[in-house]
Amino acid sequence: MPFRQVRLIAVNIDGVLLNDTFSPVIHRFVVRRGGAYTAEIERAVLSQTQLRAAEALGVPGTAAEVVAEYFEEREEYLRTHPVRLQEGAGPLLERLRSTGASLVCYGGLGRAHFDRHLAPFAGYFDGPGYVCTDTFRPGVREIAEDVFGLGCDRALFIDDVARVAEVAQDLGAAFIGHPSTFEHSFQRRFMREAGVRHIVASLDGIDERLLGTVEAEAAGGRARPRAVSRTGARVSVMA
Template sequence: MGKIQNLEYILVHLDGVLLKNILGPILYSMMNSFNIQYTLEVERNILARPLEEIGNYLRSVHKISLSNHELFETYLTFRAEYESNTVIHKQNGLIDFLNRIQALGLKLIAYGGAPKEYFNQHLSEHLIYFLEPRYIQTRDFRPGLIEIMNQLNVSSHQIIFIDEEANVGRVAISNQIPFIGFEDNFAHSFQPLELKSLNLDYSVSSLNEITEDLLLKIDSSLNRINPKY
């Protein structure tokens, strides 16, 4: 096994990477209830965006009359209904992925907009793999990459993010933060197309593709940022 030289943390989106995507189906149903056609533009202006930006977009472009608070409450209602009627599945290959990360000595933390209780509920059997705080909720500072890095007090060569949302990838690219795009499996999602348009250096369609070799390759590429190695 090779040795990681630069990376210390691996931050993984909860909904869509560790767990099967439920954000897409919820957003799709919510937009249908507003009689809004579900398009690439809708995803681009909502996914991984702050609530204020989402509200401004829906009010100005789609003439939705709800306040930010009302929009969020509506989302919570749709989410609660979806969760109560749907079995939340873990991504295929999760256990092997967790073991690979542990074997490489990387510090694993999950993040996302969902409350920490949701993380604990669905990954309770695997908490030993995650470093405290184990999960960082980004609801109030989307997409959250810079805020997470500040919270952990790390530089860009010490951390990598894995996410299925292109807006997260855009922030990673603009700030030279290592990033792996994860292909969304939701039938109506435009995120695979969006991620492809970013010309990412690293993109996968399953946790099984996030191999030791891939992570070592990414780590080695960071020597130019952290030339002491």
């Protein structure tokens, strides 16, 4: 299943290869402080830099203080809900490697997070292996152009956040959505509204057939959706 058009596959770490431990913590962080967890808050927080996300939460304190407080809450959460490898992550990486495209992992936490949880799979990845995008979220252009020297139309991004999908579409990159199953998450809805063509409920859904479809769309210049009105039309959801 060699790819010819897509030469880079970038896979998000938290929410794709690892379980989503961000949405539940952000929800708890807001609710514990008397706030309402809304679609607007989720849109303003996910796939943003840590300082910008802290400002969007609207809780007392400087952005740096809110970030520190958030990570304390996260550590408390992880004691009972640890980070784990997503079911199907290993076979997915095998399928992605079989395309012949370069493969890289990315996310908002530092390199140590990747090394701690994905060390057994480090050999699957090319270039730096992992790119921390905290200072340039969501990082579509930076990963494709700056890190790998490729046009965005030669890249496929796999992510759980609709903002990444929107930027990928605007730049002509291919995208597969794997939205969180967290009960309070709005990401699946956001992806539908953004007109994302390919949304999967599990990593097994990113199979050879879907990868072949994405490659064909990219080769035909169809990675960008026909309609950009965010109406949700022309979306095919695989769930």
